[in-house]
Amino acid sequence: MRHPERALALILLVGLTVRLALAPYSAGSDLAQFYGFAGTMLEKKACFYAYADWIGYSGKGWPYPWPYVYGPVLAYLLAVIRLLVGGSVEAFWSGGVYHVYVDPTWAFAVKLVFIAADTAVALLIYALLRERGTWESVVGSALYYLNPMVIHVSAVYGMFDAVPLAVFLLGLHLRNRENISPAFQGLSLAIKHTLLFPAVVSLWEYLLGGVGGLKKAALLFAGAAVPFLPMLLLCPSSLRTLPRLMRGIEVGYPLPLSYSMNGFVSLLTYFHEAHGVETLIFIEHWYVPAGILLFLTLVRHSFERNPVVSASLAYATFTASYWRVNPQYLLPLVSFLILVAFNTRGNVRLISLFTAFYIGIWPILQPSEFWFHVHLRNPNWAVVRFMGHFTIGVWGDVPYVAYSLVLSILLYALLLGSTLPYLKNLKAWLSEKSGVRA
Numbered sequence: 001m002r003h004p005e006r007a008l009a010l011i012l013l014v015g016l017t018v019r020l021a022l023a024p025y026s027a028g029s030d031l032a033q034f035y036g037f038a039g040t041m042l043e044k045k046a047c048f049y050a051y052a053d054w055i056g057y058s059g060k061g062w063p064y065p066w067p068y069v070y071g072p073v074l075a076y077l078l079a080v081i082r083l084l085v086g087g088s089v090e091a092f093w094s095g096g097v098y099h100v101y102v103d104p105t106w107a108f109a110v111k112l113v114f115i116a117a118d119t120a121v122a123l124l125i126y127a128l129l130r131e132r133g134t135w136e137s138v139v140g141s142a143l144y145y146l147n148p149m150v151i152h153v154s155a156v157y158g159m160f161d162a163v164p165l166a167v168f169l170l171g172l173h174l175r176n177r178e179n180i181s182p183a184f185q186g187l188s189l190a191i192k193h194t195l196l197f198p199a200v201v202s203l204w205e206y207l208l209g210g211v212g213g214l215k216k217a218a219l220l221f222a223g224a225a226v227p228f229l230p231m232l233l234l235c236p237s238s239l240r241t242l243p244r245l246m247r248g249i250e251v252g253y254p255l256p257l258s259y260s261m262n263g264f265v266s267l268l269t270y271f272h273e274a275h276g277v278e279t280l281i282f283i284e285h286w287y288v289p290a291g292i293l294l295f296l297t298l299v300r301h302s303f304e305r306n307p308v309v310s311a312s313l314a315y316a317t318f319t320a321s322y323w324r325v326n327p328q329y330l331l332p333l334v335s336f337l338i339l340v341a342f343n344t345r346g347n348v349r350l351i352s353l354f355t356a357f358y359i360g361i362w363p364i365l366q367p368s369e370f371w372f373h374v375h376l377r378n379p380n381w382a383v384v385r386f387m388g389h390f391t392i393g394v395w396g397d398v399p400y401v402a403y404s405l406v407l408s409i410l411l412y413a414l415l416l417g418s419t420l421p422y423l424k425n426l427k428a429w430l431s432e433k434s435g436v437r438a
Contacts, residue, residue, distance in 0.1 A: 004134040004135055004137075004138045007138050008126060008137075008138050008141060011122075011138070011141060011142045011145060011146065012119060012122060012123075012141075012145065014146070015119075015122070015145040015146055015151070016115070016119060018151060018155070019115045019118070019151060019154065019155035020115070020155075022151070022155045022156055022387075023107075023108055023111045023112070023115065023155045023156075023158075024104060024107075024108045025104075025372050025376075025379070025380045025383045026107075026155075026156045026157070026158075026371045026372045026376075027102040027104070027107040027158060027371065027375040027376060028156070028157030028158045028159065028371055028375070029063075029064065029100065029375065030157070030158065030159055031102055031106070031107045031110055031111075031158045031375070032063045032064070032089045032091070032100050032101075032102045032375060033062060033063060033064050033066055034078050034110060035061075035078075035082065035087060035088075035089045035102070035103075035106055036057075036060060036061045036062030036063060036089065037052075037062070037068050037074075037075055037078055038075070038078035038079045038081065038082035039060070039061045039082065040052070040060050040061070040062075040068075041075040041076070041078065041079035042079050042082065042083065045234070045235075046230050046231045046233075046234035046235040046238070047231075047234075047235035047237075047238045048068075048072070048075055048231065048238065049068075049072075049231060049238040049239055049241055049242055049245065050235070050237065050238035050241060052067055052068035052241065052245055053067045053241065053244075053245065054066060054067045058091075061089075063089055063091035063100045064100075067245055068245065069245050069246060069248045070191065070192050070193075071189065071190035071191050071192065071193065071224075071227060071228075072190060072227045072228055072230075072231065073163075073187070073190050073191040073227050074160060074163070074191055074192070076227070077113065077163075078110070081106075081109050081110055081113065082106070084109070085105055085106060085109040086103075086105070086106070087102075087103040087105050087106025087107075087109070088103045088106070089101065089102055089103065089106070090377070100375055101375055101376065101377040102375045102376065104376060107158060107375075110158060111154065111155060111158045113160075113163070114153075114154040114155075114158060114159070114160050114162055114163065115154050115155055117154070117160070117162035117163040117165070117166045118145070118150065118154040118155075118162040118166075118331075119145070120162075120166040120170075121144065121145075121162050121165055121166050121169060121335055122141045122144055122145040123141070124166060124169040124170060124172075124173055125137070125140050125141045125144050125169070125335060125338060125339065126138065126140065126141040127173050128169065128172060128173055128308055128339060129141075129339070129342050129343075132342050132343065136342050137342075139342075140338045140339070140341075140342050143334075143338050143353075143356055143357075144334055144335050144338050144356075147334050147356065147359065147360045148360040148361075148362075148363045148364060149327070149330050149331060149334060149359045149360050149362055149363055150162075150331050150334055150360075151363075152327075152362075152363040152368060153327065153328045153330075153331040154331070156363070156368060156371055156372075157327075157328070157371055159328040159331075160191075160192070161192065161194070161328045161329065161331045161332055162331055162332075163191055163192075164188040164189070164191035164192040164194070164195055164332075165188070165195070165331070165332045165335060167184055167185075167187050167188040167191060168184070168185055168188035168195050168198060168199075168311075169335070170184050171183070171184030171185035171187075171188070171202075172185070172307060172308055172311065175307060178215075178216060179219065181216075182202065182206065182216040182217070182219035182220040182223065183219045183220070183222060183223035184223060185198075185199055185202050185220055185223065186199070186219065186220040186221060186222060186223025186224035186225075187223040187224065187226075187227070188223075189223075189224040190223070190224050190225075190226075190227040190228070193246060194318065194329060194332070195315065195332070196318070197294060197314035197315055197317055197318045198311035198312075198314045198315050198336075199220065200294065200298075200314060201297065201298065201301060201307065201310045201311045201313075201314045202220060202307065202311065203217055203220060204298050204301060204302075205301065205305070205307050205310070206220070208301075208302065208305070248324075249324075251280075251283060251284045251286070251323050251324075252280070252283075253269040253272055253273070253280065253283070254266070254269060254323065254324045255269070255273075256397075257269060257270060257273075257397040257400050257401055257404075258366070258397070258400040259326060259327055260324070260325065260400070260404060261319065261325035261326065261327060261329065261330060261404050261407060262286075262319075262320075262321070262322065262323060262324070262325045262404060262408060263401070263403075263404035263405030263406065263407055263408030263409065264405070264408055265283050265286070265323050265324075265325075266400070266401045266404045266405065267401055267405055268280075268282055268283055269283075270397055270398075270401050273397070274397075283323050284323075286321055286322060286323040287321075289320075289321045290317060290318070290321035290322065293317040293320065293321060293415050293419075294314060294317050296415070296416075296419035296420065296422075296423075297310060297313045297314050297317055297415070297418075297419055298310075299419065299422050299423065299425075299426050300313070300418065300419045300422040302422075302426075303422050303425045303426075304422065306343060308339050308343060309339065309340055309343045309344065309418075311336070312336035312337070312339045312340045313336075313340065313414075313415060313418055313419070315332055315333060315336045316333065316336060316337070316340075316411050316414060316415055317415060319333050319411060320408055320411035320412055320415060327362060330359050330362070333359065334356050334359055334360075337352045337353070337355050337356040337359075337414075338352070338353075338356055340352045340414070340418070341353045341356070344418070347417055348414060348417050348418050351410060351413055351414045351417065352414060354410065355407070355410045355411065355414065358406070358407065358410065359407070361403070362403065363391070364390065364391055364392060365391075365392050365394045365399065365400070365403065366391060366393070366394070367388075367391055367393035367394075367395070368387065368391050369384050369385075369387035369388045369391060369393075372384045372387055
């Protein structure tokens with residue numbers, strides 16, 4: 001095909017067709033919880049965060065004792081969807097088993113938003129890579145949009161990580177629009193704060209710009225703060241619980257291991273579960289390698305001022321070091337790995353591309369057809385059996401510990417290979433400054 005735009009359109013058509021074919025017949029557990037969050041948002045409005053913890057969850061209409069640990073944008077969005085489409089969630093005990101059933105209308109409506117964001121990310125990858133070459137940008141979009149993990153997160157399980165990612169990448173794409181770009185990057189944090197590390201890189205970029213960058217830094221903070229204004233003005237007391245909620249759950253052993261994507265933490269957890277070895281002290285200090293890797297990324301950015309690559313490496317730092325890396329966190333990682341691959345050369349490019357492919361193995365290893373029947377009262381068993389042909393259905397902890405361990409090793413190799421060479425530049429700079437003082 002000679003025309004890259006037509007190739008991109010075909011890729012989007014294929015990827016969108018797959019998503020729309022799968023989305024009506026599956027539902028993850030978070031979609032059921034999202035229905036409860038939406039109901040609380042509609043009922044409590046600006047005081048939402050005062051009721052966002054898990055206490056009394058069943059009385060709030062929530063099926064699970066999971067607190068709301070995100071920015072307010074998702075709650076606003078879910079409330080609008082519930083207002084428009086209604087829907088229902090059933091949760092009850094029967095025969096010693098806890099059943100949660102989601103109305104397919106609700107599940108599909110929410111997924112449509114996630115799929116739209118997913119598609120926007122593919123287009124933004126294309127736009128961000130255009131300067132590297134038109135065909136490179138098409139291939140980059142394809143590697144993201146057709147990745148099994150990406151499809152699984154947005155269209156099968158139904159999780160919203162593509163939404164903040166699309167907003168953040170839009171900010172990167174508009175980086176020449178000085179009054180808009182920082183605000184979009186900040187707004188992404190008001191959706192989900194897993195993009196904090198890339199936002200730190202953006203903040204560092206602005207600070208490196210001197211006094212002129214202070215306005216951009218202020219706009220970044222403003223973008224993150226503005227969605228909270230209705231709550232701040234109408235129910236300020238509800239925000240007192242916000243710091244505790246944003247911290248999420250306390251550091252512990254991430255179970256089940258098949259959903260733990262930090263390989264080193266998975267290994268430590270496996271030793272604890274299988275052999276009774278107390279390893280929590282190591283997991284609790286996850287921020288030590290995170291701080292070192294983020295510092296190296298900031299050093300690299302000081303000498304190689306490429307916000308796209310640096311933000312991508314910062315997110316890789318998050319997924320390599322955070323103690324509880326869930327599968328949905330890998331959707332943004334795939335996009336960032338692709339951006340690194342097409343903006344670098346040599347081993348860094350090869351590791352980035354291989355890791356992006358490797359991430360796509362996980363939904364195939366899983367018995368992913370599970371999500372096509374567990375939360376649907378009347379599942380389409382033909383679709384369940386059809387999906388079973390495309391998955392291996394591996395059970396047990398050891399294979400997934402091995403999978404996540406390889407993933408973490410790949411990320412460390414990428415990060416160290418991308419950043420350590422720049423320590424020579426730092427050493428030379430420090431020597432120069434020391435010589436000037438002398």
